[in-house]
Amino acid sequence: MAVLQRYLSIISLYYLWLIPLGQVVAAVHEILEYVNPLIGSTNGGNVFAGASLPYGMAKAVADVDGQNTGGFSTDGSRVIGFSALHDSGTGGNPSLGNFPLFPQYCPDNVIDNCKFPRDARAVHYVNDSVVARPGHFALSLENGIHAEMTTSEHAALFRFNFPPITGSDGSPLSPFVLLDLTDLWESRQNASISVDDSSGRIRANGTFLPSFGAGTYKSYFCADFGGASVRDSGIWVNNRGGTEPKDLFVTRGFNQFYLQAGGFVRFHRPQDGIVNVRVGVSFISTDRACENAEKEIPGPEYDFNGLTDRAEKAWSEKLSPISVKSGGASKDLLSSFWSGIYRTMLDPQDLTDENPLWKSDEPYFDSFYW
Structure with missing residues (x-):
């Protein structure tokens, strides 16, 4: 090199x-x-097609349940989340993809009607909606939600646009964003999460396996939200969620059972439908992940277009x-x-x-x- x-x-x-x-x-x-970042994103190319700075640690893209060693693939598979740690061209088992976010509407604004587990929430993306260029990635989900993302060195900014949708009683549905304590390979050994009741800030960490090789590694995550006021927040496990408690620790346990779990924040839908999520990542600590985000993507008004221009x-x-x-x-x-x-x-x-x-x-x- x-x-x-x-x-x-x-x-x-x-x-x-x-x-x-x-x-x-x-x-x-x-x-x-x-x-064209999409070149090599199918048929075994295994490339990373998302947003990154040159040599950037933060690499944001949509994660799919098909050919996903680089997170995203143009193989027509379903989106299972949006995450900010990836590698490119690795092959083998899926790598990284830690702590994916997933935006959705919950039918009739009932939390237990939300789709929490990976297979249940997976949704196809609209093929001709995919936009990939240096420092920027975007696509639309078939549920109508449009997602865009860009990055700094150690942080990513996701912009989710929720269309206006009403429930069976005619009331508007509330935008809902979950965080999954997993990675693309579902290799998580243990993880912790804490959700702040007032701001919605999510702090998380976990121990994971590399997609090949020995040992484990730890990854740290910090998410802040902007553009919409918080309605409520909480924790989910398997296919159920609730606003209490706000903290959770999960492990595989002696029987190696993989518990699907994470956190969520629900919002009052803003007039423009846009919910911003600033994500800081680190291999050192959760505090460092939050510091990376605060330093590189100042808030509370996150400048998505300015960050995209900086990346270009x-x-x-x-x-x-x-x-x-x-x-x-x-x-x-x-x-x-x-x-x-x-x-x-x-x-x-x-x-x-x-x-x-x-x-x-x-x-x-x-x-x-x-």
Whole structure:
């Protein structure tokens, strides 16, 4: 990787010397149009198709129940959640996908009518609604909810748009977002969750297995909500939920029984239907996950468009040293080329000060599968 980066830097200096600055700026903008994160998202490609900064630790995308080693696949399978930790190109068992969120409406606003377990809540996405570009991912679910996401270095911002729907009595349904104490592989060994009664903040942590290799790893999560006032919140286990208690610890136990569980927050539907969820992630602690989110995505008014623009600028800067002389190459070939260069910057991830084995501010790049 280091040799490749030095080689690309030499190419960059050569081309930048030849091309006027105005053309470089225009070329960089055009480059992003050629990047297609969906290339390789089916038929065993195992790529990560979602939103990320270059070498970013936070990687947000919709998780599906089909070919999901990278979280999302264009294989027409069902969405089971939206999460902010992923890897790309790993193959084998599904990796990461820790602490997925899932937006839904509960029939007649009855909590026990909500669909909690993974298989029960799974819903197909609308095929032609999928939008994937550097730093941004979006799709619509067949239940009418539209989801968008973007990221900072160690945090993600999800924007769920709930259409107006009424219950059998004619009253409007309340947006409902659950958090599942699981990962894509359902490898969780134990986990804890705490839901704040007033703000709805969800703090969670868990111990998980890598998709291949030995040992375990710990992951930490912190979610805050914006754009809508909290109606109530609580905990769910299997197919039932309630507003009390607000804390829960789960483990596999001696018989290895896998208990599905998590937390939820329900909202009064805002006029525009939008509920924002800011998610901080960490491999150090839950406090660090919250700090990452607060530092990188300030609230309480989360600037989704501004964060998306920042991500696009970051990708533009990283891709700008490389240029292609126009003429002679098809659009498909250019898309393959730029998408390939783009993928070299998804992994390894910048885990500086996020390694639980030692504390250091020195630059550190790694991943579980790198």
